[in-house]
Amino acid sequence: MSTNVNTQGKMRVYHRYLGFFLAGIMAVYSISGITLIFRDTNFLKSEKHIERRLEPNMSKDQLGRELRMRDLKIEKEEGDIVSFRQGTYNKATGVARYSTMQLNRFVDKLQHLHKADTNSPLFFLNVFFGLSLFFFVVSAFYMFLPSTSTFKKGLYFTLAGLVLTLILIFT
Numbered sequence: 789m790s791t792n793v794n795t796q797g798k799m800r801v802y803h804r805y806l807g808f809f810l811a812g813i814m815a816v817y818s819i820s821g822i823t824l825i826f827r828d829t830n831f832l833k834s835e836k837h838i839e840r841r842l843e844p845n846m847s848k849d850q851l852g853r854e855l856r857m858r859d860l861k862i863e864k865e866e867g868d869i870v871s872f873r874q875g876t877y878n879k880a881t882g883v884a885r886y887s888t889m890q891l892n893r894f895v896d897k898l899q900h901l902h903k904a905d906t907n908s909p910l911f912f913l914n915v916f917f918g919l920s921l922f923f924f925v926v927s928a929f930y931m932f933l934p935s936t937s938t939f940k941k942g943l944y945f946t947l948a949g950l951v952l953t954l955i956l957i958f959t
Contacts, residue, residue, distance in 0.1 A: 802923070810920055811879035819826040820902035823895055838875075844882040844951065851877055855884060 812899040823832060842854055851870070852860035863871045868880040875886025891899065904910035 796930045796933065799927045803927040803931070804871070806920055806923065810917070813913075813917060817902060820898035824899055824902060827899070830889045832895050833891055835887050836890045837885070837887045839883065839885045840880045842877070842884050845879050846882070851884070853919060855886065 826832065840855075842851070846854065848860060848862055852858065855874075857872075857874065860872055863873060865871070868878050870877045870879060872886075874888065875884065877884045877886075890896070898909075901913075902908055904914050928942075929939075932942065
């Protein structure tokens, strides 16, 4: 029993200090995760006007790719001027004038931190953070002795959380 109590004590200490160490990054990830929920809206975005010189006489598909606008819809064409919802494109000169909605620099950086992939230098931070969160999951079960009512109630909450997660995933 002393080995089990010793393991439990060590896990509690690791859980506590890793929690303190990661408190800042957990706050950042929670905020960036919340802002990502609104990524398909204009929440926290501001309008930016852009003028770019492109190749003349581009097709609708080429123009959409070049401007990074999915499903670009041409509203009208008058002479060399092609109008679309976000702006205009001059076929003769290749000048495109349009506006986009962009996040401010701080929120954009937060979201890129949250979405970092293997091509990003933040890759290792994300892996470490993910492993740390998994450690929190495991170490939470070492916070109380299995014979206590708190531990048993915790298992019910764990089961309820798991069921809710499965429902959300499969619906």
